[in-house]
Amino acid sequence: MVLYLGIDGGGTGCRAALADRNGQVLGLGTGGPANINTDVEAAAGNIVAAATQALAASGSGAGPADLVAVLGLAGGTMRAATDRLAAILPFARIRIVNDGITAARGALGSDDGILAAMGTGSVFAVQRGGELRQVGGRGFLMGDEGSGAVLGRSLLSQAMRAADGFHPMSPLLAVILEEFGGTEGIIGFGNTARPADFARLAPRIVASDDPAARAILDAAVAGLRAAIATLQDGDSLPVVFTGGLGPHYAARLAGDWPQRPARGSSVDGALAMAMETGALESGSPETGAPETGAPE
Template identity: 50%
Template sequence: MNMYLGLDGGGTGCRAVLTDDSGQIIGRGTGGPCNIMSDRDGAVAALTECAAETLAGRDPAGVTAVLGLAGVNTSGAGDWLPPLLPFGRSRVVQDAMTAAYGALGDSDGIVAAMGTGSIFIRKLGDAITTIGGWGPILGDEGSGNWLGRRFLSEVLRAGDGLTGQTVLTRQTESRHGGRNGIVAFARDARASDFGAEVAHLLAARDDPVAIRVLSEAAELVAVSIAAIQKDELLPVTFTGGLGTVYAALLKGRWPQREPLGNPLDGALRMARTWAADGSRARAEF
């Protein structure tokens, strides 16, 4: 039996879905954080766990799989990772591709994928262009990781008297056991750990620090969207865990369109297209 697997992996976790020839879903799975650039061994372990749960004992030799992962563009994982996977045929692509095909289908547009990381994608016909996606240390502006880092930096500045203390900064400092506790947390924190701080930021949106950080982030996102629009005004689709946040913050800047699906849908669509017409899939993807 031919089977098709789509997998979406990022800094927060990975998830997969398996279908048969008719498109019926026959398996699902989840795994831990999966950024192959910042934690190669951890990502491979998470993918292995996710694949095993999704297959549930089925023979992987009959599976055509497409994995959309964070960090592919900077890690070379498109070459070294497929041989480590159990599937009969597998392709590893940047998560921007699966996000674009999941959100837009065959339509043209801009996708602002805003999760633990961030990337901005322009799809025009079969051509895909990206801005950003450079990882949790040097890039991913506006992402959960970026917001968490920026937020905690503001808390430290407020504690030093460089900006005014607010209810939110005091609560955050207390939650971490003081400013030294914030620094200790940041020393070992992963992107997903910084991303978890965003819940506290969003829960206090009227706080001056929250307003300042979210406004700064929104402008950075707007700059990237404007840059990738180029000469054509394309509708913008916001996706990811923070997609609705930025859709609201940037309402009215450009026409917005709701996503048709998610990156997991995009990965599965790519797997089925690849199996149906390999030459076309290679050209598109």
């Protein structure tokens, strides 16, 4: 018996979905964090726990060695970590990709299209004729344009510039300076804040008519429009916006390209890729070597 396992994993937890060869979902499972950048062994334990839960729910009697697994993980392009993880996991076949890939496969299905995932971070993917390419991302420090964390950081930076007289003061910037305790308080916040902490400011920017907030958002929308236009490359593929800021950007870019809701989640995408992996390989799955890395 061969069954198919999709895993979505990241810093906050992991999810598993198990299906038979017809795509019938037999069981689901969840587990703790699967952050392979910080602790490969702990990630492996939590992934196996989620898979075991899904196996138990299936009532199939199958075990880990019966599974063709695709894992979409944050940090799934970091080769040293994925190689170590693949060596630990007990599944018959293992393919590890970046979670942006499985998110795109879940959101777009097998159709041509573009994913703009706009949450605490940002990442894009484009799919043409079954070829999926992930771009953007690159993290809070040097990338993640238009993300909630970058918008929040821009707001704090503008507040400090306004305090210095380098930018017009606005009502929202004045409120932010007051709340944080001025420039010194903002610098202190930045010394320890994580991207998610900066992203908590994003809803206030999106909801605001404040001129500084609008300028930050207008610049982010212009950047996102340019990025999607680059990925369209003259086409007019449907665009799927996901993440907490997805609806906002979808509304701002409603007239530019056709839009579609996401077909499914990252774990759905991982499961679909597991079934494709199994279908491509007619031989005995137990003998295949683990395969890791993004498909590009």
